Amino acid sequence: MLTDKRILLIIAGGIAAFKSLDLIRRLRERGALVTPVLTRSAEEFVTPLSVSSLAGEKVYRDLFDLTDEAEMGHIQLSRSADLIVVAPATADLMAKMANGLANDLASTLLLATDTPVLIAPAMNVRMWEHPATQRNLTTLQGDGIGVVGPNEGDMACGEYGPGRMSEPLEIVSEIESAMRVGALSGQRVLVTSGPTHEPIDPVRYIANRSSGAQGSAIAEALVEQGAEVIFVTGPADAARPNGVHLVEVETAQEMMQAVQGTLPVDAAVFSAAVADWRVASASESKIKKTKDGLPVLSFAENPDILATVSQMKSGRPKLVIGFAAETDDVIENATSKRLRKGCDWIVANDVSPETGIMGGSENAVTLISDDGAESWPRMGKAEVACQLAERIAKALQ
Ligand code: CTP
Numbered sequence: 290m291l292t293d294k295r296i297l298l299i300i301a302g303g304i305a306a307f308k309s310l311d312l313i314r315r316l317r318e319r320g321a322l323v324t325p326v327l328t329r330s331a332e333e334f335v336t337p338l339s340v341s342s343l344a345g346e347k348v349y350r351d352l353f354d355l356t357d358e359a360e361m362g363h364i365q366l367s368r369s370a371d372l373i374v375v376a377p378a379t380a381d382l383m384a385k386m387a388n389g390l391a392n393d394l395a396s397t398l399l400l401a402t403d404t405p406v407l408i409a410p411a412m413n414v415r416m417w418e419h420p421a422t423q424r425n426l427t428t429l430q431g432d433g434i435g436v437v438g439p440n441e442g443d444m445a446c447g448e449y450g451p452g453r454m455s456e457p458l459e460i461v462s463e464i465e466s467a468m469r470v471g472a473l474s475g476q477r478v479l480v481t482s483g484p485t486h487e488p489i490d491p492v493r494y495i496a497n498r499s500s501g502a503q504g505s506a507i508a509e510a511l512v513e514q515g516a517e518v519i520f521v522t523g524p525a526d527a528a529r530p531n532g533v534h535l536v537e538v539e540t541a542q543e544m545m546q547a548v549q550g551t552l553p554v555d556a557a558v559f560s561a562a563v564a565d566w567r568v569a570s571a572s573e574s575k576i577k578k579t580k581d582g583l584p585v586l587s588f589a590e591n592p593d594i595l596a597t598v599s600q601m602k603s604g605r606p607k608l609v610i611g612f613a614a615e616t617d618d619v620i621e622n623a624t625s626k627r628l629r630k631g632c633d634w635i636v637a638n639d640v641s642p643e644t645g646i647m648g649g650s651e652n653a654v655t656l657i658s659d660d661g662a663e664s665w666p667r668m669g670k671a672e673v674a675c676q677l678a679e680r681i682a683k684a685l686q
Contacts, residue, residue, distance in 0.1 A: 292320035294468055297370035297404070299395045300340065302330025304445045305377040305411035305454035310335060312376055312457040313343045319461065324349070324370060328382070328395045351394060363394065367402035372467055375399070377411035377454045380422050386434070387425035405532075407435040407467055409460050414450030431535040433517075437463040467532070471515025472682035478516045479554045479606070480508045480533075481561035481594065483525030485541045489586065490572040499562035500648045501525025503612075506674035507558055508533050514678050519551045523561060541567065541591035548594055556608040556681055559595040559632075567591055599631035608684050610677075613637040613657075614647070620655055620662050627657055634658045636677065656680070 296316060300309045313323050323344040327337055337348040349366065367373070375382065375395075382395060386408075391397040399406065408429070416422060417439060430436060438455030455463075482504020486494040501522060508520045508530040520533040521544060529535055536547045541563045548557075566588040576584050595611045611632040613623035616639065623637030635657040640647045653667035656677075665676065 290320050291316060291465065291468060293322065294320070294372070295322045295324065295370045296464065297324045297326060297366070297373045297398070298344075299326045299328070299373065299375045299382075299398065300331045300335065301328045301375065301377055301379040301382045301395065302333055303377040303379045303411050303454075304334060306331050306334035308454055308457055309376050310339060310343055312374075312460055313340070315457050315461050316464070317343070317345070319465075321464075322346070324366070326350070326395055326398065328393060330379075349394060363397050364401050367398040368404055370404050372464060373399065373402055373404050373406045374409070374460070374464060375406065376409035376460055378408035380410075380412045380416045380419075380425075383408065383410060383422065383425045383429065387428040387432075405433075405435065405467060407437060407460075407463060409437050409455050410439045410452075411454030412439070412452050414448050414452040417452040418450070427529075427535070430529055430531070430533070431537075433532065433534050435463065435467055435532045437531075466513060471513060473511060473678070473685065474515030476516045476555040476685055477519070477553075478511050478681070479519045479521065479548065479551050479557040480504055480511065481521045481544060481548065481557075481559050481563075482508065483523035483527070484562050485523040485544060485564045485591075486539050487541065487564045487567040487591075488571040489568050490574065490576045492575055495564060495566075495568065496524075497562050497564065498647045499523075499525065501527035502648075502650065503652060503670045503673065504558075504560040505530045506670045507560055507677060510671070510674035510678035511558075511681070513675075514682050516678075519554065521547045521551065521561075523563075540564075541594070545592045545594050545597070548598065552598075552606075553604045554606050555685055556610070557598055557606045558610045558677075558681075559598075560612050560636075561594075562612075562614060563594060564591055593630065595632055596630040599633075608633050608681060610634045610636065610681070614640040616641045620657070623655065623657050624662065637662075 325340045325344045326349045341348045385396040391400040440453045441451045442453045483501035484497045484499040486496050488494045505527040508518050511518045512532040518533040521536045538544045569587045569589040599609045609632040613626045615622045619639045623635045627635040637655045652673045655664045
């Protein structure tokens with residue numbers, strides 16, 4: 290239920306605006322209070338009268354409406370809600386948000402707010418796939434903005450593909466999870482994820498098979514529990530989690546620097562598969578084949594991020610969690626790794642190829658702490674993430 294939760298609903302100008310009428314109805318059925326804001330182009334698709342009738346509230350339309358400024362300034366309006374929802378979010382409005390433009394009421398509210406924001410993009414498939422929109426999307430996700438959809442399907446313009454706005458009930462369910470005051474609300478949690486790439490030369494690198502799936506799932510589960518999550522990821526295949534502060538890096542050294550930039554945090558989960566070594570002096574130009582023989586790579590050790598943070602003398606997170614991906618003597622190796630690195634918990638797993646865990650959708654982990662080793666049954670990575678997030682919430686209480 291969303292009883293007495295105030296939602297500022299910004300409707301931008303797209304054909305999907307008609308679905309926002311149903312969204313208002315669904316939100317009100319659940320007890321939410323909806324303050325609608327219409328952009329000028331939205332008024333071409335839905336009328337202010339139909340929106341205000343369904344919302345049972347005044348529609349805000351113009352930045353320079355002096356009555357509104359006297360009643361409630363745009364700054365106050367932008368902060369009076371529990372959540373701002375932009376549905377539909379057009380390519381244009383996403384571009385304005387990503388670049389901090391504020392030239393109408395909707396974009397000004399979005400720039401002035403300190404309230405969480407959820408957007409439901411809707412646009413033509415080519416516009417959605419355009420590198421500019423994808424760049425803006427990455428920026429917005431990095432700013433901690435939640436995104437629901439778009440869905441794939443037939444579009445009003447006759448094309449097929451991703452770009453349709455999510456259905457009102459899908460948006461409602463995202464709103465409900467965004468509003469959940471979880472056990473971790475008020476806690477700042479760092480998650481590292483994915484592999485790192487260590488360059489050999491400008492075109493070649495050393496990598497590993499981590500997909501980043503477990504790290505993304507953990508970040509999402511922590512967001513679900515209400516944590517503020519800073520997600521530092523290497524070049525992973527897995528989709529980036531919603532609702533996190535996203536920091537993308539490539540090498541272990543960059544990851545170390547990014548992690549240091551996020552401190553202090555209440556808890557840190559190091560699920561990244563960080564390369565232990567880098568090429569000591571990566572070549573600045575492409576290494577060519579020669580008749581003189583094979584190239585010889587010499588290695589340098591990368592900083593151990595988990596050990597560095599675990600052994601901090603001041604400002605150490607209250608809870609530091611490492612991962613141990615092992616192929617032999619899993620529990621024994623992971624137990625000594627915990628002591629060696631100085632972290633509080635180690636989540637150990639067997640990544641031998643026959644387990645299908647590395648790059649797969651399931652995981653079978655053993656949680657190692659001061660209390661000993663506790664093996665969990667094999668389950669989906671999302672389920673492992675939920676259980677771990679619950680444990681973290683309990684430990685931080
Ligand atoms: N880790 C890290 N920085 C590194 C290497 C590892 O933060 N340079 C973290 C990983 O994110 C993981 C944990 O340390 O949480 C264990 O990583 P793993 O690669 O298994 O440990 P290693 O130190 O490489 O130990 P070993 O070589 O003995 O397996």
